[in-house]
Amino acid sequence: MTLTRRQALGLSAGAAAFLAFGTKAGLAASDATEAAIKAFTGGAMPGSGKVSLDTPEIAENGNTVPVGVSVDSPMTADNYVVAVMILADGNPNPAVATFNFSTMSGSAEAKTRIRLAKTQNVIAVAKMSDGSTYMDTKEVKVTIGGCGG
Secondary structure (H helix, E strand, O other): OOOHHHHHHHHHHHHHHHHHHHHHHHHHHHHHHHHHHHHOOOOOOOEEEEEEEOOOEEOOOOOOEEEEEOOOOOOOOOOOOEEEEEEEOOOOOOOEEEEOHHHHHOOEEEEEOOOOOOOOOEEEEEEEEOOOOOEEEEEEOOOOOOOOO
């Protein structure tokens, strides 16, 4: 197979466009995730511990990935979980779900199914009643894309 000059230029232009815009889209997703976490935590850097994220290591279908989150808290009037936010850092819109809790919730646990566009990190951030925040991250490998991939 031989390439004409026009085909070679077209392929070069396509590769250059991919490098220029493809890598920036990946950076934008990371920036959007950071911005969402900062907005949720009020700018504080979340600590580790207390949050337990339950995701599969490999998701056969990115359209329905089961996700569970639990936070170690006594759920008393003095010490309870206010909210938990779940993010997927590779999705076009990283904020997936936010669960709100109160002392009447009994326990800070939630389960849902989310859509993942590709292999990426799933992040859970918990906000406590005293203003502290905690985070857990798990990588989920997607074999079939859920958002058109």
